[in-house]
Amino acid sequence: MLLLGVATIGTAWCGYQASRWNQEQGEISRDGSDLRVEGNRQFGLATQAIVYDANLVAQYAKAVVDGDTQLQDFLRSTLFRAEFLPVVDRWQQAVQDGETPPRLLEDREYLDSQLADYQATQAEAEAKDVEAKEAGENGDDYVLLTVLLAAALFFAGVTTSFKMQMARLVLLMFATVLIAYCLSRIATLPVT
Numbered sequence: 001m002l003l004l005g006v007a008t009i010g011t012a013w014c015g016y017q018a019s020r021w022n023q024e025q026g027e028i029s030r031d032g033s034d035l036r037v038e039g040n041r042q043f044g045l046a047t048q049a050i051v052y053d054a055n056l057v058a059q060y061a062k063a064v065v066d067g068d069t070q071l072q073d074f075l076r077s078t079l080f081r082a083e084f085l086p087v088v089d090r091w092q093q094a095v096q097d098g099e100t101p102p103r104l105l106e107d108r109e110y111l112d113s114q115l116a117d118y119q120a121t122q123a124e125a126e127a128k129d130v131e132a133k134e135a136g137e138n139g140d141d142y143v144l145l146t147v148l149l150a151a152a153l154f155f156a157g158v159t160t161s162f163k164m165q166m167a168r169l170v171l172l173m174f175a176t177v178l179i180a181y182c183l184s185r186i187a188t189l190p191v192t
Contacts, residue, residue: 003172007153007179010186014146020192021139025132032128039121046114053084054104060088083113141189145182152178 056079063071080088087110091101104110112119156175159168 003156011149014142018142025135028132032125035125042118
């Protein structure tokens, strides 16, 4: 009778935990999905900024080649984004030093600055994916224990159907081993 009670309570507990972990996995996955949507938005904004900067750089370069200082001043003071001016200054310094500045789309420092928010959000989304996977694995572990405890309940419950004492003893021992294994696994699994 004690085996049936322990197995019943264990089955209920594992079923409850499996349900909670599956819910947790769903919530974490939803958070990860939201982060990916936000990351895509940030990527779109960064791409727009890069295209805008590239267009202005082309106009600025033509103004420099043409010696049109008024257009250069206008572009710098009115159209260039404040965050982009240090990049332009760095390029102009490189030209003055006789060096070739990096191309805009090959300038790692510039690209990293534009994509930093996107990359951080993507890293968060990937961490959520790992967290969701772990929650799913915990839920799967509890489902397996639910099945094993149900099997132990079955073996313990059918013992009265057998007239042979040895068959009853083997079934009870098998149920006891299953329950002991399940209880030892339950003790090591995280609880939500």
